[in-house]
Amino acid sequence: MPDTRENVMDAARWQQVKRVFQEALERPHEGRERYVSEAAAGDSSLEREVEALLAAHEDAGAFLASPTKGGATAAGDTDPAEVFARLQRALAGRYSIERELGRGGMAIVYLARDVALDRPVAVKLLPPHLAGDAAYRERFLREARTAAGLSHPNIVPIHLVEERDGLVYFVMAFVDGESLGDRVRRAGPLKPADAARLVQEVAWALAYAHGRGVIHRDIKPDNILLDKGSGRALVADFGIARVAATETVSGVGEVIGTLRYMSPEQSTADAAIDGRSDLYSLGVTAFFALTGRVPFDSENPVTLISMHLAEPAPPLLSVRAGLPAKLAEAVDRCLAKDPAARFASGELLAEAIADAKVMGRAVAPSVREFLAAAKAAVWQVPVLSALWWVALQALGSLVPNRPMIGHPLDPVFAMIAVFTVAVVLRPILTARGVLRAGLGEQDVAEAVASSHLVRDANVEYELARIERLGRLLSRSWVRAGLVALTGAFVFGMGSYIVGERHTLYEVAWAAVNLLAITAFFSGLVIVPRKMAALFTRGTKDNAAFLGTFWSGPVGRWFFRLAGLGLRRSSKGPSRVAEPTEVLLGRAAGALFDRLPKDLRTRLGDVQQVIGGLERAAASLRERRDALNEALADVGADDASSRRGKLVIELETTRAEVERRLGRAVGALENLRLDLLRLRAGVGGPDDLTRSIEEAHVVREAVEREIEAKREVEAVIAAV
Known part of the structure; x- marks a missing residue:
């Protein structure tokens, strides 16, 4: 270059x-x-x-000339129900498809269930119009199998790559979360520490892949997934992008979206592409994550390519001031036109991010939410107190001797009351969220106190704004105005106290207001910067205090009261963690309930069959788990023939139980699939009737086996 x-x-x-x-x-x-x-x-x-x-x-x-290849129909033109049924038949017995997650010009993605391992997976299907191209299909399979060989905590793992019955697909881990692109579009740019962690994790993933000769070629926010539970970044579509880059796609928007993150050398026919091309794309992605915009943008693809080739990227600090300088320098270096001027590898980029020291201690999402609510309450409570004071003063002075009900200021009181309830409830509700996650006041205290043990870029960014407020409050004319306001208030309250006869309660009330307001304004005049910093989170001035506050008696009692009526435990299981038979049974039952009433009557006891299969599968799963425990308990150091025979017997029994469990889950899967086809209008009642009969056979066989086992256990117990 x-x-x-x-x-x-x-x-x-x-x-x-x-x-x-x-x-x-x-x-x-x-x-x-x-x-x-x-x-x-x-x-x-x-x-x-x-x-x-x-x-x-x-x-x-x-x-621009042809959104699809050779006049073939686009992915969206293929009958979704037909594609769904074909894919489910190809995966039958191994994976159970639950629903479609999304589709584009290059793939259709489904949420499915791994029957054997009882875990959610995502199935990415190559649209039939692309799978029909032999050269493209072979290239896709070759690259997908290469990507399947990658094993890294920040790369979405691929479990299976397969071609069957004219379909080409691969099965990968399901990431419960959202893409980086969705996250920024939903909530705006990331905080510096969050963005630094993301860039470092993706850099690690790229370094691992580049070391094995795999270049991504399409690093962009939509290909970086953020796990909901941990916040971990995972790179998706490793190696698949190399195939997609040589083909046409579904529309102008998709191409423009990819070109925004394409390196200059990818736009040059004779340029050699290596891992530094991915680092350029990661730099554009980091720029987007930190600012909410890309360094180069145009709706014309040719103009966009020329900008990547010719125009220098704007310095990151010129777009978002206040970022840590070393973090900005690392991103700017990734955006160099000349690959030799970029980081030589992902490891070096990750090290540069670590040297910037912008990442603090990881904090659970529920704790972060509580801290945000507590921080907001710090300024909301004084504001509420001032509003109530003004309202009560107005109640007594503007419209004296009026009843509380029907008072002209009732709407004002109602608004303040609603605001008060919201301010009080938010910290309590977020504290309950902390408890539901299996955490407590000690975790909150550690999260707050950790901010003075590390150099947290989020705190520094916030302090930069607080410093500007402190400088404003330090100006002479602002201080003079505050002194005048304080003097007027002291004179007015003093005149009120000594000018008329008041009850002791009225004098005490006025004195408390006088002291509080005078102290607040005096603080703004005398130590404006300290007052401005008082309301910040995690600063060195108050981190230790807040950590002690939440870990002390006040914090313990607050969380104890907030948790009243709440069973405190670890994070509750989500539906995605339920056994496969429960998910399949629930889905099949819901589909059956949506059928017309006369058809449900005609089909008979489908719900009973579903329930029976669920119970049978659950019993088999329990027995398999017990056999696994028994195998684990067999002495590993005992090489006797007796142990060998026992192990063989247990393994044979376990294999038979797993076979029966597979049949039970498969019967549920067939029922759900036939119900889905019937509802979609691509199947008939006869198909469903056959599946019901097969389900009856499987259920009865399992029930007979369970009953026989119970009888044997009863005889043994009687002896």
Whole structure:
């Protein structure tokens, strides 16, 4: 790649390049090279730049003419019910499809269940119109199998790559969360520490893959998944992007979305691409995560490519001030045009992020939510107190001798009351969330106190804003205004106290208000910066105090009261963690309930069959677990023939139980699939009737076995 300075074109130069490029596009493909050479008139730099744009157009611009390949229908034109049924038949006995998660030009993604391992998985299916292309299919399978060989905590693992019955698909781990793109679009840019952790984790994943010769080629926010429970970043579609990059896709938006994160060398036909290309894309992704925008943007793909080739990226600090300097420097270095100017590897990028020391201690989401609520209450309570004081003063002075009910200020009191209830309830409800997660006041105290043990970039970013407020309060004219306001208040309250006869309660009330307001304004005048820092979270000034506060008696009693009526335990199981037979039974039962009443009557006792299969599968699963425990309890050091016979017997029995469990779960799966086909109008009642009969046979066989086992146990107990 040329040096950055050679790539930067002035406006006149760009107009010349664009004119030659556009005129070349109007000529037949075979004559373009000759035309460019003639138009360049010996200007080799101009010729190279136009050829680079033409190469990028060939690679990524053909979508403008044809969104699908060879006139085939797009993924969305294939009957979803038919594709669903075909895929379920191909996966029958191994994976049970639950629902479609999404679809695009390159894939259809389903949520499924691994029957044997009882875990959720995602199935990514190559649309039939692409699977029909033999060359594309082979390339896809080859790259997917290469990606399946990657095993890293920050890479979504691929469990199975397969071609069956004309379908091409792979099965990968299901990540319960959202993509980075969805997260930023939903909640805005990430905090510096969160973004630093994400970049470091993705850098580790890229370093691992690059060391094994695998380049992603499509690092972007939508290919980075954030696990809901841990916040861990996982890179998806490793290796698959290499295939997608050579094909057309479903529309302009999808191509533009990918080009926003494409490295300059990916747009050049003869450039060698290595792992540093992924680091450039990661730099663009980090820029987006921290600012909510990309460094280069255009709705025209050719213009977008030229910006990556020629325009220097804006410095990150020029877009979002206040970020840690070393973090910004690392991102800016990733965005260098020349690969040699970037980090040589993902390990070096991860080390640079670590050296920036912007990541604090990991805090559970429920604790973060509680801390946010507690922080808000710090300023909301004084505001509420002031509002109530003003309202009560107005009640007595503006409209004296009026009853409370029907008072003209009733709407104001109602609004303040609602606000008061919200302010009081939010910390309590978030504290209950902490308890539901199996955590407590000690975890909150440690999360707060840890902020002074590490250099947390989020705190620094917040302190930068507080410092600006402190400087404002330190100005002479602001201090003079606060002194005048304080003097007027003291004079007014003093006149009130000594000017008339008041009850002791009224004098005490006025004195408390006088002292509180005077102290607050005096603090703003005398130590404005300290007052501004008082309401911040996690600063060195108050982190130790807050940590002691929450771990002390007040914190313990607060969480004890907040947890009244709440069973405190570890994080409750979600539906995704329930046994497969329960999920299948629930889904099948819901589908049956949605059928017309006359059809439900005709089909008979389907719900009873479903319930029986669920119970049978649950019993078999318990027996399998007991056999696993028995095998684990057999002495591993005992090499006697007796032990060997026992192990063989237990393993044979376990294999038979697993076979019967597979049949029971498979029968439930067939019932659900036939109910789904019947509801979708692609199957008939006869298919469902056959599945019901098979389910009866499986259930009765399991029940007979269970009953026989009980009789044997009863005889043994009687002896």
